[in-house]
Amino acid sequence: AQSVTQLDSQVPVFEEAPVELRCNYSSSVSVYLFWYVQYPNQGLQLLLKYLSGSTLVKGINGFEAEFNKSQTSFHLRKPSVHISDTAEYFCAVSDRGNDMRFGAGTRLTVKP
Amino acid sequence: DVKVTQSSRYLVKRTGEKVFLECVQDMDHENMFWYRQDPGLGLRLIYFSYDVKMKEKGDIPEGYSVSREKKERFSLILESASTNQTSMYLCASSPDTSSYEQYFGPGTRLTVT
Numbered sequence: 001a002q003s004v005t006q007l008d009s010q011v012p013v014f015e016e017a018p019v020e021l022r023c024n025y026s027s028s029v030s031v032y033l034f035w036y037v038q039y040p041n042q043g044l045q046l047l048l049k050y051l052s053g054s055t056l057v058k059g060i061n062g063f064e065a066e067f068n069k070s071q072t073s074f075h076l077r078k079p080s081v082h083i084s085d086t087a088e089y090f091c092a093v094s095d096r097g098n099d100m101r102f103g104a105g106t107r108l109t110v111k112p
Numbered sequence: 113d114v115k116v117t118q119s120s121r122y123l124v125k126r127t128g129e130k131v132f133l134e135c136v137q138d139m140d141h142e143n144m145f146w147y148r149q150d151p152g153l154g155l156r157l158i159y160f161s162y163d164v165k166m167k168e169k170g171d172i173p174e175g176y177s178v179s180r181e182k183k184e185r186f187s188l189i190l191e192s193a194s195t196n197q198t199s200m201y202l203c204a205s206s207p208d209t210s211s212y213e214q215y216f217g218p219g220t221r222l223t224v225t
Contacts, residue, residue, distance in 0.1 A: 004154075006154075009152070032212045034212075034213070036216075041121075041218075041219075042218055042219070043116070043202055043216035043217050043218045043219050044155075044202065044204075044216040045216070046213055046215075049212070049213060051212065090154060090155065094212050096209070100157075100212070100214060102147075102154040102155040102156075103154050104152055104153060104154040105152075105154050
């Protein structure tokens, strides 16, 4: 069975600093990987996804993630964060269309 | 743009009440999902539906039922609400089983007192 571990429950960072949110997954088959963002009092919005091809995936709002099969990781990065990036971020894995598993979430707080 | 709407943003109900949460999507998607979101637990799947009148249990179906009479609408029912069902409920949809991306509604924060 597939599962996702987000290694940090909270990440505080200063504005304009780089950030990495870590995600590890386990699955016995080929996987598809996602990062979603949830702003306060809103639903989830897709940031980026890896289905196949290049292991470096670029998403919206300047975020990118790298799929590392040998380390079963899919870490999310941004070189310079803004106050508006403050939100909760969820990593998710799916090995078939109807079965998506989410991590527990990482709360990113960007401080001025 | 895909739009998924949920009938209420905030809901307060009493223990034992029957509660209906409604979700509507406007993109003719085949699949619809209900999740609950709790701090530290992420999202957990309650039920999903891959067609009208079809449903499958997710990881935590106990205490919940669902209804999908029309393609665009997926309802979550709490037959007899309990305090441990206080949570954020998120609805999502996806085009079909070959599409791995899910589109989410804004969520309903349910409080059971």
